[in-house]
Amino acid sequence: MPTNLPADYFNAEERFRSATTPEDKIKYLEEMMSTIPKHKGTDHLRSDLRKKLSKLKAAATSKKTTKKQVSPYHINKEGAGQIVIIGCTNAGKSSLVQTQTNAEPEISQVPFTTWSPMPGMMYIDNVQVQLIDTPPFCEEYIDPEFLNLIRRVDLVLIMLDLHTDPVQQLKFIYQELQENRIAPQHLEGLIEVEDFLLYVPSLVLVNKYDNEEYEEHYQIFKELLDLDCPMLPVSTKTGYNIDTFKQTVFDMLGVIRVYSKAPGKEVDKTAPFVIEKGTVMGDFAGKVHKDFQENLKSARIWGTSADFPGQMVSRTHVLEDEDVVELQI
Ligand SMILES: Nc1nc2c(ncn2[C@@H]2O[C@H](COP(=O)(O)OP(=O)(O)OP(=O)(O)O)[C@@H](O)[C@H]2O)c(=O)[nH]1
Ligand SMILES: [Mg+2]
Known part of the structure; x- marks a missing residue:
């Protein structure tokens, strides 16, 4: 130096x-x-x-x-479920995300408003789920990462515009998905399959059903479609059926809420554990703390799965939505 x-x-x-x-x-x-x-x-x-x-x-x-x-479609899952909304332009995808989450996507009657995906968090009662707005799906070119997002998520919402040939829109979406070897779960067994198809859990939302006056439109659509699938008429504008929509999403995610409380303390219902339907007490205890999984001495339970309030249950007891659990080691 x-x-x-x-x-x-x-x-x-x-x-x-x-x-x-x-x-x-x-x-x-x-x-x-x-x-x-x-x-x-x-x-x-x-x-x-x-x-x-x-x-x-x-x-x-x-x-x-x-x-x-890094693709904008690589969105980390947050909350109790990751849900993507797909649909043709102007179906109302951004309107749903804007009215139900903290995100603020642009909304316009001019077609092709959304260019990139945008996630937001939606409350379903005391549980948060992630809702992702996306660009129009009825296009010649679809980003392969957009398709990968559809393959990965917990639920796909297919949104249709009741005012502009919804049958055509849905057929187009099915076709587009199938060309990429994806199909909604409700079509399993109903379509001829030559190649491998990945079936994804899906719910069809028929948007712009602003009030009961649209019932006739909706009935005609259902008759023309002639398909039995999970489907709901909704309106992001008037809020019609939005509560039912949220409950349906929660049910389709296959999760339940369980509250853990300390002995002698009041239960805090603002912070549920969100776990898979069918989870047993022993596994739940492990999610609360690993000490509980190893050294659980007793578990008491209040709620629908209990025969009486405060019942002592074993590790194999199957939990139900809104159960309150008291664990002791
Ligand atoms: N009447 C009625 N209009 C709606 C409803 N939901 C959305 N709109 C209108 O439909 C138009 C399109 O809404 P967007 O939410 O931007 O639609 P989008 O699906 O995100 O459209 P792209 O981003 O182009 O794919 C806007 O003018 C909205 O105000 C509804 O429930 N009823
Ligand atoms: Mg949009």
């Missing part, structure tokens, strides 16, 4: 050492280099630092490129 380096060099070096981001490291390294006097004695050092700088820059750029490549 040459001895004639200025104090500024060492100050910059100090900042370089404590920098935590690649951007800051690059900045302070460049600062260090600018303070080094140019002469024979510093040749070696300058060349080393140049190499270091180019390595850091390469690493920073490759990180940036990988970041850019």
